Amino acid sequence: VLMRKARLELESPADAARQWSSLDHLGWEELEAEERALCPPVFIIGSSSLLAGRGLAQLSAIMAGKLPLKILLFAELDLGVAAAADGSLPLAAVEDPGLNLALLTLSRRNTLNAQCSIAYPDHLVAALESAVNFSGPALIQLHAPSPGRHGFATDQTIRQARLAVESRTFPLFLYDPEAEGVFGSRFSLTGNPEPARDWLTGDSGKPLTTAAWALGERRFNQSFTPLLSDAAEALPLDEYLALARENRAGRTPFVPVKSGDRDTVRKRVKEPLVQVCEERLQAWRTLQEVAGLVTPFTQRIEQQAQQAVAAAHQAELEQMQSSYEARIRELKQELLEQSRAEIKARLMAMAGYGLSDEESQRARH
Numbered sequence: 344v345l346m347r348k349a350r351l352e353l354e355s356p357a358d359a360a361r362q363w364s365s366l367d368h369l370g371w372e373e374l375e376a377e378e379r380a381l382c383p384p385v386f387i388i389g390s391s392s393l394l395a396g397r398g399l400a401q402l403s404a405i406m407a408g409k410l411p412l413k414i415l416l417f418a419e420l421d422l423g424v425a426a427a428a429d430g431s432l433p434l435a436a437v438e439d440p441g442l443n444l445a446l447l448t449l450s451r452r453n454t455l456n457a458q459c460s461i462a463y464p465d466h467l468v469a470a471l472e473s474a475v476n477f478s479g480p481a482l483i484q485l486h487a488p489s490p491g492r493h494g495f496a497t498d499q500t501i502r503q504a505r506l507a508v509e510s511r512t513f514p515l516f517l518y519d520p521e522a523e524g525v526f527g528s529r530f531s532l533t534g535n536p537e538p539a540r541d542w543l544t545g546d547s548g549k550p551l552t553t554a555a556w557a558l559g560e561r562r563f564n565q566s567f568t569p570l571l572s573d574a575a576e577a578l579p580l581d582e583y584l585a586l587a588r589e590n591r592a593g594r595t596p597f598v599p600v601k602s603g604d605r606d607t608v609r610k611r612v613k614e615p616l617v618q619v620c621e622e623r624l625q626a627w628r629t630l631q632e633v634a635g636l637v638t639p640f641t642q643r644i645e646q647q648a649q650q651a652v653a654a655a656h657q658a659e660l661e662q663m664q665s666s667y668e669a670r671i672r673e674l675k676q677e678l679l680e681q682s683r684a685e686i687k688a689r690l691m692a693m694a695g696y697g698l699s700d701e702e703s704q705r706a707r708h
Contacts, residue, residue: 371387371410384411384475391418391484405481406451413474413481416444418458420486420513422553423617425493425562425685430648442622447480447630449518452526455481456518462504466515466534473519488511503559509536510556511627516634532634539636541624547599547607550581554598555611555618566616570597570609580612584621646706 371379383676387394394402394416405412422442448456467485474481488504490497491680507513515534522529522626532538542550549555557563563666570577574595578586596617597619612620631637 350403350581378438379411379443379478382411386413386601388415389417391416391422391667395503402482403451406448406454406482409453409479411477413478414483416484418484418486418513420488420507422512422557422563422616423620424613424619425543425560426565443626444484445516446626449530451480451634452522453479453520455480455520456488456516458484458514458516460486460504460508460513460515462501463510463515463534466517470517473517477519477521478569479594490559492562494536494564495559497558503556505555506551506559510551510553510623511542512553513536513555514627515629516630527633527635530633532630532636538631539632541627549579549599549602552598554580554616557616558598558600558610563616566613566615567598567610570595570611573708577609577611580617583617584624 389398391557394414402414405414417677445456445458448454455474459470460465460472461465475485486504486507488495488500490500493503495503508515514532516530516532517532520529534648536543541550545551545555554566557566561607574597576594577597578594580596580598581590583594596612598612599607600610601607628637
């Protein structure tokens with residue numbers, strides 16, 4: 344506004360004061376590109392419990408607008424089952440307000456949206472650079488685990504951050520509205536290890552589920568109990584989740600745990616965390632579909648393409664067969680004419696009639 348007023352003073356000083364009133368309600372979308380570039384982006388920094396919980400309405404309003412407000416949200420990943428900082432346990436599972444924020448905010452197609460981790464600095468830097476250069480609002484969710492609050496050794500910080508990504512608990516993604524193409528092509532899962540797969544395989548040879556990540560943090564200790572030797576039909580967690588719900592009754596999911604040099608022990612996974620593991624897998628599959636990596640539509644298109652190729656190949660075979668049959672008919676006709684000419688020549692010779700040189704030559708051939 345001050346720049347506009349100064350410009351009016353320079354261009355028409357006599358009438359500038361009268362025109363100032365028209366600038367009192369100047370909106371962001373009314374600014375020129377050069378004027379917008381002079382306005383630095385504003386960063387709003389907070390935790391998922393604050394901004395995605397009590398402040399969700401305000402967060403939604405910001406993302407629906409056009410102002411260059413950049414929101415940096417630190418994801419706690421409590422999963423709704425973690426113990427509080429004082430060690431107290433929730434009476435019942437409480438929904439983690441930031442757990443599904445990625446899927447909620449993707450509906451705001453005019454907002455740059457990213458999910459990052461300190462374990463993947465290249466992806467984080469690229470997302471921050473895109474957010475700063477983006478002309479509208481941006482939301483960046485960052486997982487930076489705290490050894491003190493979450494309960495693990497300081498030297499395990501990067502490992503826990505990386506494991507959250509590898510277990511599909513907190514996958515990386517970037518949605519840039521200004522990228523080329525349509526919605527699906529603007530959304531990228533680049534940075535995730537083997538993004539076309541459901542779960543990765545850990546060093547133990549078992550799938551890395553959300554439970555495998557939760558085992559490394561003391562705040563989730565209450566979600567695991569030693570598996571009794573007489574536990575009914577114990578199944579590894581990934582095999583348990585692969586069963587239909589009606590087939591899970593009477594079965595006990597567990598995860599293998601190795602502590603130091605001791606033998607691997609099995610720990611039962613309590614139902615609230617089992618549900619979170621299943622929900623995280625479904626959320627990951629949804630992101631895969633959004634990115635176009637694994638979708639029923641892709642399979643359908645591949646099937647249609649295979650059918651089209653098969654149909655074209657069949658048509659080509661039929662055309663070749665038709666050509667060969669026509670050529671065979673032509674050869675048969677030529678052979679028949681030659682046979683007739685030869686028989687005629689021999690009969691004429693036997694009857695004492697001579698043939699012209701041309702007819703004799705045709706009969707011989």
